[in-house]
Amino acid sequence: MPIPIIHWFYASNLPKYLQPSSSGKTSWALITGASDGIGLALSDQLATAGFNVLLHGRNEAKLTRIQSELARAHPKREFRTIAVDASAFTTADINRIAAAVAELPLTVLINNVGGTAPLSSNFKHFECMTPTEIQALYSLNVQFPLQLTCALLPQLTANKQQPTLILTCGSGSQIGQPFIAAYSGCKAALHAWNRALHAEQATAGSAVEVLEVVVGPTYTQQLQKEASIKPGLTMPTAEVMARAILARVGHGHRSVTPYFWHALQGALLYGLLPAGVVDWVVARVLLPSVEVKKE
Incomplete structure (x- = not known):
């Protein structure tokens, strides 16, 4: 698997998603899972870039606190919040989010929410998962x-002149990793x-860019629970990952691995070694963090 180095020769084209200053409007970005980790870092960096931000999360009190902190850091920007539990949402919840952005000049939707939060442990044997955990994981991811996206796509494609x-x-786990089998399946889906949505929009000549960023291990609150995992070159902070993500947008790519060291690591690991060897290596690395089976 070659390393797609061409991605690193492009400068970020994020400003193309801002409304022209002559319009008198400020573009909005909706970020799901924005109350911590990569989502929070993206919210902060998008505000710096000139976007107003609608923050989605599960905990309303936490969202309100984050909103206040971001407003103090970016006094010229506007922040709103909407609380919905993505692991147990209803159609009414989706409609409520759509209504919240209906009158806003929304130009960016970031589907960031996801992960293994519904599980009792980040890493566990598949047969130890409960039906409730599997359903919540699928709902969330x-x-x-x-x-x-289906609810907001008509709004995002309405203005043919505005990108x-x-x-x-x-997630890099989409290739299939042991002890996160259900999560890997969700990310593969x-x-x-x-890929399919990107092709649909390209065929239609739409002004919307559909981009997947393949995020590797990031030192977020979820992984900080694991004593065996520490930040480092191949375990960047959320802020570093968010910068890498926004540096890759705006050039029509379908899927990119935004963080260079993850791309290199993936190319070497999955491109050079037999699949069985890779699975063995990954399993041995994760094994210390796997939840012990209950007899």
């Missing part, structure tokens, strides 16, 4: 981004959907 962006955070 697949159903929510698909249904939200818009649908950015979905995928998201990868296939993004």
Whole structure:
């Protein structure tokens, strides 16, 4: 698997998603899972770039606190919040989000929410998962981004002259990794959907860019629970990952691995070694963090 180095020769084209200053409007970005980690870092950096931000999260009190902190850091920007549990949402919740952005000049949708939060442990044997955990994981990582994008796509494609962006955070685990089997399956489904949607919009001549960013291990709050995992060159902070993500937008790519060291690591690991060897290596690395089976 060659390293797609061409991605690093392009400068970020994020400003193309801002409304022209002559319009008198400020573009809005909706970021799901924006109350911590990569989502929070993206919110901060998009505000710096000139966007108003609608923050989605599960905990209303936490969202309100984050909104206040961002407003203090970016006094010229506007921030709004909407609380929906993506692991247990309803059609009414999707409609409520759509209504919240209906009158806004929305030009960026970032499907960031996801992960393994519904599980009792980040890494566990598949047969130890409960039906409730599997359903919540699928809802959080697949159903929510698909249904939200479907609801907002007409708004994002309405203005043929204004470029818009649908950015979905995928995962390197989409290739299939032990002890996160259900999560890997969810991310593989998201990868296939993004590819299909990108092709649909390109065929239609739409002004919306559909982009998947394949996010590798990032030192977020979720992984900080694991004592065996530490930040480093191949485990960047959320702020570093967010900068890498926004540096890759605006050039019509379908899927990119935004962080260079993850791209290099993936190319060397999955491109040079037999699949069985890779699975063995990954399993041994993750094994110390796997939840012990209950007899």
